[in-house]
Amino acid sequence: MKRRRLLQAIAASPAAAPALLAQGPGSRLGQAGTAPARIATVPAGEAATPAPRFFSPIQLETLRKLAATLMPPLNGNPGAIEAGVPEFLDFLAGSSPAARQKLYRAGLDHLEAEAKRLHAKSFPSLEDGQIDAILKPMLAPWTYDPPADPRKHFLAAARADIRAATLNSREWAAAASSAPSRRRRGGGGTVGLYWLPIDPTRPA
Amino acid sequence: MPRKTYDVLIVGSGHSGGMAANVLTSKGISCLMLNAGPVADFERDRVTKAAHELPYRGLGKPGDLEHVFQATEYNANTWVSEKEIPYTHGNQTPYNWVRVRLVGGRSLFWARQSFRLSDYEFKAADHDGVGENWPVSLAEMDPFYSRVERILKVTGRKEGLPQFPDGDFAESQEFPQTEAVKRLTAAAQKQGIAVSRMRSAMGENGLASSINLLLPGALATGKLDIAANAVVREVTLDKNTGLANGVLFVDRHSRQEMEARAKVVVLAAGTLESTRLLLNSKIANSSGLVGRYLFDQQYGCTVVASMPEARDGKAKPGMIGGGVFIPRFRNLDKGAKRNFIRGYALPMGTGSTPDARYFPAYGDELQKKLDSYAGSCIQGGIYGEVLPRFENHARINPGVKDAWGIPVLHVDARYGGNERNMAKDAANTMEELYRDAGFEILVKSDRVHPPGYSIHELGTCRMGKDPRKSVLNEWNRSHDIKNLYVVDGSAFVTGGWQNPTLTILALSMRASEHLADQLRAGEV
Numbered sequence: 001m002k003r004r005r006l007l008q009a010i011a012a013s014p015a016a017a018p019a020l021l022a023q024g025p026g027s028r029l030g031q032a033g034t035a036p037a038r039i040a041t042v043p044a045g046e047a048a049t050p051a052p053r054f055f056s057p058i059q060l061e062t063l064r065k066l067a068a069t070l071m072p073p074l075n076g077n078p079g080a081i082e083a084g085v086p087e088f089l090d091f092l093a094g095s096s097p098a099a100r101q102k103l104y105r106a107g108l109d110h111l112e113a114e115a116k117r118l119h120a121k122s123f124p125s126l127e128d129g130q131i132d133a134i135l136k137p138m139l140a141p142w143t144y145d146p147p148a149d150p151r152k153h154f155l156a157a158a159r160a161d162i163r164a165a166t167l168n169s170r171e172w173a174a175a176a177s178s179a180p181s182r183r184r185r186g187g188g189g190t191v192g193l194y195w196l197p198i199d200p201t202r203p204a
Numbered sequence: 205m206p207r208k209t210y211d212v213l214i215v216g217s218g219h220s221g222g223m224a225a226n227v228l229t230s231k232g233i234s235c236l237m238l239n240a241g242p243v244a245d246f247e248r249d250r251v252t253k254a255a256h257e258l259p260y261r262g263l264g265k266p267g268d269l270e271h272v273f274q275a276t277e278y279n280a281n282t283w284v285s286e287k288e289i290p291y292t293h294g295n296q297t298p299y300n301w302v303r304v305r306l307v308g309g310r311s312l313f314w315a316r317q318s319f320r321l322s323d324y325e326f327k328a329a330d331h332d333g334v335g336e337n338w339p340v341s342l343a344e345m346d347p348f349y350s351r352v353e354r355i356l357k358v359t360g361r362k363e364g365l366p367q368f369p370d371g372d373f374a375e376s377q378e379f380p381q382t383e384a385v386k387r388l389t390a391a392a393q394k395q396g397i398a399v400s401r402m403r404s405a406m407g408e409n410g411l412a413s414s415i416n417l418l419l420p421g422a423l424a425t426g427k428l429d430i431a432a433n434a435v436v437r438e439v440t441l442d443k444n445t446g447l448a449n450g451v452l453f454v455d456r457h458s459r460q461e462m463e464a465r466a467k468v469v470v471l472a473a474g475t476l477e478s479t480r481l482l483l484n485s486k487i488a489n490s491s492g493l494v495g496r497y498l499f500d501q502q503y504g505c506t507v508v509a510s511m512p513e514a515r516d517g518k519a520k521p522g523m524i525g526g527g528v529f530i531p532r533f534r535n536l537d538k539g540a541k542r543n544f545i546r547g548y549a550l551p552m553g554t555g556s557t558p559d560a561r562y563f564p565a566y567g568d569e570l571q572k573k574l575d576s577y578a579g580s581c582i583q584g585g586i587y588g589e590v591l592p593r594f595e596n597h598a599r600i601n602p603g604v605k606d607a608w609g610i611p612v613l614h615v616d617a618r619y620g621g622n623e624r625n626m627a628k629d630a631a632n633t634m635e636e637l638y639r640d641a642g643f644e645i646l647v648k649s650d651r652v653h654p655p656g657y658s659i660h661e662l663g664t665c666r667m668g669k670d671p672r673k674s675v676l677n678e679w680n681r682s683h684d685i686k687n688l689y690v691v692d693g694s695a696f697v698t699g700g701w702q703n704p705t706l707t708i709l710a711l712s713m714r715a716s717e718h719l720a721d722q723l724r725a726g727e728v
């Protein structure tokens with residue numbers, strides 16, 4: 001066999017190529033029309049639940065109660081609890097710079113301390129009215145700069161984060177698509193153009 | 205391999221570099237453009253995603269781009285990473301440096317608001333005795349402004365106001381004169397304040413970028429080569445003549461060190477990057493002013509109100525919607541006595557839905573408020589002049605290097621009493637106008653964002669006739685090195701309240717034509 005013919009035979013025979021080039025690429029993906037069908041996957045969030053690891057158990061319970069109070073289910077839309085917001089915020093705060101971590105931890109500890117001081121109970125077991133009495137004085141309207149007082153700052157940040165994380169949740173999007181008229185009430189369900197990394201380079 | 209030779213080497217491909225390439229190549233001058241980042245592909249690099257498909261539900265990756273308030277989780281990959289190319293500032297003096305290194309730079313994403321400076325800015329020192337005049341006047345800039353306006357297709361309404369010079373406007377539809385707009389206009393007129401409308405560049409398909417308006421024409425001449433991913437570290441000089449002869453750069457992917465040569469070097473890397481290049485090269489600084497007189501415009505001060513008649517879904521067609529634009533109205537008379545000099549503009553929009561943060565409420569109560577106020581809001585802000593001050597500066601921080609081993613900038617800038625008093629006046633004025641128009645105030649804040657937020661960083665290589673008091677001459681050419689030009693916002697002497705890009709483009713066009721003449725005459 002002429003050398004050229006031999007090479008052609010190797011290229012045409014799937015079994016021969018790996019035998020000759022043991023560590024070489026074993027497929028013919030370089031050739032047009034040979035790509036295998038794409039394997040279907042599901043988002044991990046649909047198949048599993050988050051495992052919170054940043055807040056202490058009592059901080060997480062306090063956050064659950066706070067989230068349920070600030071963003072309950074309204075107009076048939078899911079609320080913060082249904083949207084998995086406390087667990088998401090555990091992840092978000094846990095991945096955040098120290099300033100946000102401190103803001104959240106200190107803010108949640110403060111709510112618990114107030115509940116103990118005023119009612120000798122844990123924040124999550126307070127009545128609605130008792131919770132309002134603690135939260136309302138901590139509310140302040142703001143534009144760009146959150147309130148300077150750290151407790152007011154915490155509530156402003158938590159209220160904004162809880163609301164955004166609810167409106168942007170998978171659960172909210174599902175509810176909105178099942179009843180489009182609801183989507184307009186309360187906004188949410190953002191869909192947009194996401195920029196992928198552009199010609200990324202690896203760090204040296 | 206023989207290296208190609210070029211007449212002019214341009215660093216940066218944004219508005220300023222794109223204009224230089226466009227003008228120079230149109231006159232037959234060969235150019236090499238180096239740009240630090242890659243080309244973005246608007247088809248391939250963008251995908252449609254719901255917020256819940258993003259890792260942080262659209263709230264953004266924590267700790268990423270902390271100084272870029274404009275960043276979202278959707279567009280995070282378009283900004284310069286603060287980890288890859290850091291800069292430093294003092295603990296108490298934050299500075300927001302908002303950068304794009306893609307080919308086209310920030311022209312890919314700018315908001316296209318386009319205003320001329322007036323002689324209140326070009327000749328500010330003549331008006332109030334503070335600072336320096338520009339070495340050019342509105343009359344000299346007028347033909348260049350007109351040509352740039354035609355390229356960008358700037359729309360606007362002619363007003364005949366000296367502080368708000370009219371331009372060569374493309375035809376455009378009138379904004380709706382709704383009841384809300386009429387009431388705001390009447391309230392302003394009662395105080396002798398002139399009301400206009402926004403002026404903005406239509407470009408092509410909503411894009412007024414170097415990549416669609418300037419670079420294609422330059423490439424079509426066959427006289428332009430663009431090298432992407434070329435991170436310039438310094439400008440090189442010929443040892444014998446002291447003239448610039450090219451640059452050293454790093455290939456962003458391979459990290460190979462390269463050198464490029466040309467007869468003339470034009471810096472168009474954006475105000476602070478051009479400044480960083482000069483400082484790292486240790487050149488063109490006999491005045492000691494490279495990096496000095498950094499300023500921008502102050503933004504952030506906001507007043508939001510609601511039109512009661514437009515609440516609870518009762519807004520009828522023609523009641524609310526559209527905006528007004530109030531150009532500078534303070535200190536126009538020479539003898540004006542206020543606790544601040546210069547002035548600010550007030551952009552205002554009507555018919556918006558309020559942000560939840562304006563209401564001290566939660567749960568059902570908050571949702572009812574949001575439903576009730578939806579579409580009834582009037583929102584105004586400040587575009588405020590910032591005084592150029594010697595103390596506000598950028599310098600090299602030798603202790604910190606970026607991912608390419610290039611020393612980074614330390615920025616030291618703060619606003620002063622003039623800015624604070626101006627912001628207070630702006631908030632009070634907006635409140636008065638709203639009340640007079642019968643609107644209910646929801647929030648009022650006279651606090652402004654940190655310096656840099658407006659993305660209009662200017663100064664640091666200012667132009668002037670006196671080489672002791674300026675870095676560049678009246679043609680954007682270095683006083684020290686006669687074949688080195690800087691054509692971006694660093695040349696500004698004052699900035700006024702106006703978004704600067706129209707002026708950056710007009711200056712770059714003017715400088716590039718002058719350079720072409722010099723080349724033709726064999727002067728450089």
Ligand SMILES: Cc1cc2nc3c(=O)[nH]c(=O)nc-3n(C[C@H](O)[C@H](O)[C@H](O)COP(=O)(O)OP(=O)(O)OC[C@H]3O[C@@H](n4cnc5c(N)ncnc54)[C@H](O)[C@@H]3O)c2cc1C
Pocket residue numbers: 215216217218219220221238239240241274302304305306307308309310311313314315316317318434435436437472473474475477478481659660692693703704705706708
């Ligand atoms: C969201 C947004 C909205 C805006 N809205 C407005 C507006 O409404 N009106 C207005 O007037 N202005 C606005 N601006 C500002 C406007 O975009 C800028 O003033 C203008 O685009 C600056 O152009 P430039 O060419 O000077 O700089 P840039 O656009 O920053 O371009 C500089 C280029 O230089 C390159 N470069 C930098 N360093 C190096 C290096 N070391 N080596 C090689 N290349 C380098 C970069 O890659 C970049 O492409 C806005 C900006 C943004 C981001």
